[in-house]
Amino acid sequence: MPLTEQTRAAAREIIARYPEGRSRSALLPMLHLVQSEEGAVTAQGVDFCAEQLGLTHAEVGAVATFYTMYKRRPVGDWLVSVCTNLSCLLRGGEDVYQRLSANLGVGHDQTTEDGTITLEHAECLAACDYAPVMTVNYEFYDQVTPDSAEGIVDALRRGERPAPTRGGPLCTFAEASFQLAGFADPRPDGVAGPGVGDPSIAGVAIAEAGGWKPEHGVAGAPPLTPLPSTAPPAAAPQTKVN
CATH class of the missing domain: 3.40.30.10 (Glutaredoxin)
Incomplete structure (x- = not known):
């Protein structure tokens, strides 16, 4: 089945986000878009992206098969x-x-x-x-x-x-793919919820409790890896030859 007019309109909107002559930069969101309709990046989806962006089938296929988020056969909901x-x-x-x-x-x-x-x-x-x-x-x-x-x-x-x-x-999965194409979740709470919890910042809490600073070590703390010096090497001593 041909891609729907809704998908084609969304593709035009995606391409319009990029400067003239740079439409190939829209490939990643375009692949998410066709995946949102077909449940995978099919041969039809690859052809559509190639046609819209002025790319070859091989160029689009190389990208679609490189990233694991683009599925080669339909997945479930x-x-x-x-x-x-x-x-x-x-x-x-x-x-x-x-x-x-x-x-x-x-x-x-x-x-x-x-x-x-x-x-x-x-x-x-x-x-x-x-x-x-x-x-x-x-x-x-x-x-x-x-x-x-x-x-x-x-x-x-x-x-x-x-x-x-x-x-x-x-x-x-279809809704998630559409969002990954760059379209906002229409639900009021679509982006609600914390992304970081206590386990994510446990190291920060330990460092603060121990008074550890990034610029120096502290007694009892793991040794910091010394940063390489950016100073020019010292000149070798000159030997006077008679």
């Missing part, structure tokens, strides 16, 4: 990403993933039979301070356990939208 990188792995991330895989009956990058939930391993979700973490459409659920993660997924299957630990309220 809910993209469940479980971090299994080191910090989360050591705190049970793999156990969370295996529980969800068994619950949903799918493996990595697979979608449930009803087409609603896609499960994936995530290499890092940039939230090591809250390990283990998972996201649903890029909204965070912190310090999950196999039981709590399963409860979140079960709620999604019942048609509910469980509140993320922090950040805005949950939205569908």
